[in-house]
Amino acid sequence: MLRKSVTESFGAAISSLNAAHLTDGVIRRSKRMMLDTLGVGLLGTRTPVFNVAFQHSKRFQAQESSSVWGRPGSFLPPYYAAFVNGVAVHSMDFDDTWHPATHPSGAMLPALLALIETLPSKTSGLELLLAFNVGLEVQGRLMRFSKEAHNIPKRFHPPTVVGVMGSAAATAKLLGLSPAQSVAALAIACSSAGAPMANAATQTKPLHLGNAGRWGLEASQLALLGLQGNKQILDLESGFRIFYQDYIPHHLAEVSPTASYRWVLEDQDIAFKRFPAHLGMHWVADAAVKVRAKILANEPNADLNQIKRITLRVPSSRYIDCPLPATEHQARHSFQFNCCSALLDGEVTVDSFSSKLMDRKALKELLLKVYLENPQDNQASFDKMYCEIKVEMNHGETYTARCNTFYGHWRNPLSQEHLVRKFKDNASTVLNTEAVNGIVQIIDSLETIDDCSVLGSYMQFHKHIHREEVCYSASA
Known part of the structure; x- marks a missing residue:
């Protein structure tokens, strides 16, 4: 046969x-x-x-x-x-x-x-x-x-x-x-x-x-x-x-x-x-929430406007590297937007992509301080990728965090x-x-x-x- x-x-x-x-x-x-x-x-x-x-x-x-x-x-x-x-x-x-x-x-x-x-x-x-x-x-x-x-x-x-x-x-x-x-x-x-x-x-x-x-x-x-x-x-x-x-x-x-x-x-x-966004954003949001917690633990009255620079170490992927999203759909595919939303609010939610929150002056100013790095070991795979974040303050303090597996991932x-x-x-x-x-x-x-x-x-x-x-x- x-x-x-x-x-x-x-x-x-x-x-x-x-x-x-x-x-x-x-x-x-x-x-x-x-x-x-x-x-x-x-x-x-x-x-x-x-x-x-x-x-x-x-x-x-x-x-x-x-x-x-x-x-x-x-x-x-x-x-x-x-x-x-x-x-x-x-x-x-x-x-x-x-x-x-x-x-x-x-x-x-x-x-x-x-x-x-x-x-x-x-x-x-x-x-x-x-x-x-x-x-x-x-x-x-x-x-x-x-x-x-x-x-x-x-x-x-x-x-x-x-x-x-x-x-x-x-x-x-x-x-x-x-x-x-x-x-x-x-x-x-x-x-x-x-x-x-x-x-x-x-x-x-x-x-x-x-x-x-x-x-x-x-x-x-x-x-x-x-x-x-x-x-x-x-x-x-x-x-x-x-x-x-x-x-x-x-x-x-x-x-x-x-x-x-x-x-x-x-x-x-x-x-x-x-929250409603590209899966890669969940690593970024979790890492950003961890950094925010460290900042507030050390400086309970910290002014996030005093952030000098934000460095995100993420995989290289053009369509989710959107520095200044103009629409909610772009924001759902933006490492930068989800990082800044999580830093400002301590979370990313359905409302994060509303015009009211997207148009905030504080958010737009923070977006200009985000820089991406693409380490060779950070693979563009939902099974292997990670996100590291480093936040540098104007007064010299530096805070870091990393997310290897967010809550909701299959692991x-x-x-x-x-x-x-x-x-x-x-x-x-x-x-x-x-x-x-x-x-x-x-x-x-x-x-x-x-x-x-x-x-x-x-x-x-x-x-x-x-x-x-x-x-x-x-x-x-």
Whole structure:
């Protein structure tokens, strides 16, 4: 018998994995990812970029419809519901991050929940967990075929590369596609993959997650109708390999219906962010908070205006080296901004990126005192990077601190208490208390739920209507 191609092995795995392969650890970790994603998605429905995407998508109609998060009574065709809800998840760069680097959940969960609302039969929580983990597994395996993918990206935004493939795999699983159809879904999705990093730190970046979910769902639906693509899309140099210069694919192990399966999620946990910014900012903020504490411990009445110079020793990465950010999206990708915000306030929060706090005179003056150094041993990898900060005062005192692993990193994960608190803080900006608590309860017992479409209903329990939001524009 001829050996399967790499692509065929992926198609076989997507089709063959079943709920019995899910382990307690994988279920626990993926439920944490889902809860966090729903929370940041709800918070993101209050952003200008979400409103622009929503207004655009309302132009389209279809016989099938799916819920728009945070908008009671608003429904869109499933592709566009996946799109706008995915945009909401990444609108503030508050969603989870994996290693190798990508935002895995926002590319899949909105598409899965949109699809569930259109299926003729009920989808159990266990089926949702299985589909989610199949998509996650495809993302994780594809990234491990490249050493380049282990570093902070330079060319393509990872969710647009592996995220769309994960969305296709996850929705293919939920639709019950055959191995051949799953291969077709991956091939079709690959033709919608890839977006340049040049659009990082702009309002376009959140569209990347929305498009990943939407196009992955579309790919699996087209495959279900019989559309085909290259059956060796993961093998060929002109296929998926174009996204990673050092891409070397490997076959997935044969999946036995009864034998155990080792998921990537078992070996690699997820990072959850404590504030809405690029993951690299969390090292900087933690180091800056430590320095601030040292300054105030030595000088309780210290005037931070007396800072003479701030030196940050961070990895070299152009798109997160933004000395004077002019927009909230640039600020979310600025070593300098997050350092100065943490020094002034002792923390970085959602409000740190408001125009009121960004326009502070003290902040703007402090930004001019920040200098970056890029030590050779400080690698541009979320697994290996660190941040050192040195603050020199006008009177000669010098304070230093270093962060190797921030709280929320996969090596130092958020406690369940803090993860739930983050969800409730985010979700309660949009939903009433009943819905917030209801979602927590559903996710907590998801593997026992018979019909998880109730999540879509809870995601629309808006506590009030923000009428002023309808006038938001892309330049707001």
